[in-house]
Amino acid sequence: MILRYFLVVISLCFLGILSSQNTYPIILIHGFLGWGRDEMAGYYYWGGKTDLETELKSAGYEVYTVSVGPISPNWDRAIEAFYQIKGGQVDYGNEKAEKYDIIQRPAGKNYPGFYPQWDEEHPVHLIGHSQGGSTAKMLEVLLQNSIPGEDSPLLSNVSTGWISSVTTISTPHNGTTLVPLMLDVFPFALNLAPWFGGIENEKIDDLYSFDLEHWNLEKLPNESIKEYYARIAQSPVSNEKNLCTWDLSIAGAVEFNNSYHADKNVYYFSIPTFSTVKKKNKPTHKPDKKMSFHLWPTGMLIGNDENVPDSSWYENDGICNTVSMTKIGDVNMPPYSGTAEKGSWVVMPRLNFDHQAIIGHNVSKVEREGLIVLYNNHCQLLYSLK
Numbered sequence: 001m002i003l004r005y006f007l008v009v010i011s012l013c014f015l016g017i018l019s020s021q022n023t024y025p026i027i028l029i030h031g032f033l034g035w036g037r038d039e040m041a042g043y044y045y046w047g048g049k050t051d052l053e054t055e056l057k058s059a060g061y062e063v064y065t066v067s068v069g070p071i072s073p074n075w076d077r078a079i080e081a082f083y084q085i086k087g088g089q090v091d092y093g094n095e096k097a098e099k100y101d102i103i104q105r106p107a108g109k110n111y112p113g114f115y116p117q118w119d120e121e122h123p124v125h126l127i128g129h130s131q132g133g134s135t136a137k138m139l140e141v142l143l144q145n146s147i148p149g150e151d152s153p154l155l156s157n158v159s160t161g162w163i164s165s166v167t168t169i170s171t172p173h174n175g176t177t178l179v180p181l182m183l184d185v186f187p188f189a190l191n192l193a194p195w196f197g198g199i200e201n202e203k204i205d206d207l208y209s210f211d212l213e214h215w216n217l218e219k220l221p222n223e224s225i226k227e228y229y230a231r232i233a234q235s236p237v238s239n240e241k242n243l244c245t246w247d248l249s250i251a252g253a254v255e256f257n258n259s260y261h262a263d264k265n266v267y268y269f270s271i272p273t274f275s276t277v278k279k280k281n282k283p284t285h286k287p288d289k290k291m292s293f294h295l296w297p298t299g300m301l302i303g304n305d306e307n308v309p310d311s312s313w314y315e316n317d318g319i320c321n322t323v324s325m326t327k328i329g330d331v332n333m334p335p336y337s338g339t340a341e342k343g344s345w346v347v348m349p350r351l352n353f354d355h356q357a358i359i360g361h362n363v364s365k366v367e368r369e370g371l372i373v374l375y376n377n378h379c380q381l382l383y384s385l386k
């Protein structure tokens with residue numbers, strides 16, 4: 001399957017390989033529970049034991065990796081991505097600050113910018129894995145619209161033409177059925193995360209940060225542990241719409257998709273992944289031999305869920321339903337034909353990788369090398385776009 005992807009991309013993009021049509025920066029956006037380049041002691045979200053950003057840079061591409069809230073909603077994540085790319089003080093918006101009493105402009109989130117010249121004359125390519133793809137789409141929406149009553153550079157202006165392309169990898173455009181399953185099985189999981197996110201520990205923050213400073217989660221100097229946890233328990237951050245839970249659910253995806261429209265000036269690519277097989281004489285699915293063992297429980301849950309919209313939702317990559325990667329709402333993405341067209345989502349050849357293997361986790365050396373080729377080829381495709 002991965003060989004087929006190589007052959008398709010290489011053959012269809014041969015002319016682009018000879019001479020690039022653009023050299024716009026490529027921005028990598030991580031998904032749920034992801035982390036930045038300075039976290040996890042040198043184990044990279046994009047590449048695992050291999051630094052994918054460095055690999056792509058060595059191949060001649062300008063690449064940057066953003067680090068956004070790992071359990072935050074796409075609104076917060078998109079705003080954080082914007083200021084990391086463009087530079088400036090993160091501003092979550094007047095309306096959100098007033099509604100939830102958050103720190104609107106956290107002191108620790110003022111960035112020099114990877115690409116300060118970012119504008120309609122200097123656009124970027126966005127590549128998002130999992131929720132990172134949804135975050136890229138939210139960033140699109142925020143750039144395309146000005147919001148009355150806001151005064152931040154992002155939210156108060158209409159900024160068209162700033163994005164050349166959006167590529168999503170393993171992104172559940174219509175949500176994932178894993179969300180309700182996990183909330184039923186582990187209803188406390190996401191509620192605990194903000195508590196850990198608020199504990200001040202420099203060593204932990206260096207290893208992994210929840211990026212929730214704007215919710216006033218830090219323990220106050222004279223606050224007892226009991227008082228601290230009582231305050232956090234009452235914090236609006238526990239509301240499902242203030243974490244990623246809602247955005248990743250089917251209902252949340254429907255709400256977003258109802259207001260989302262592809263930009264006629266942007267190229268769109270979706271790369272779907274799968275790592276299950278249909279059971280004999282049954283519509284349900286089970287993990288295949290390529291799925292990492294630690295994803296088997298979730299792969300089994302999704303593949304046997306009785307509450308799926310229809311049987312096409314059983315196939316999955318251990319975290320997300322594959323069908324959700326191939327359509328937005330009821331509209332199926334057409335397969336990529338070799339000629340990219342602006343304003344229309346296309347689906348690339350399906351890849352037999354689980355949700356984490358596609359970004360280089362728990363893979364063999366040979367598979368890792370193959371993934372580097374895959375990402376190089378896709379970046380070449382992006383640079384071939386006019």
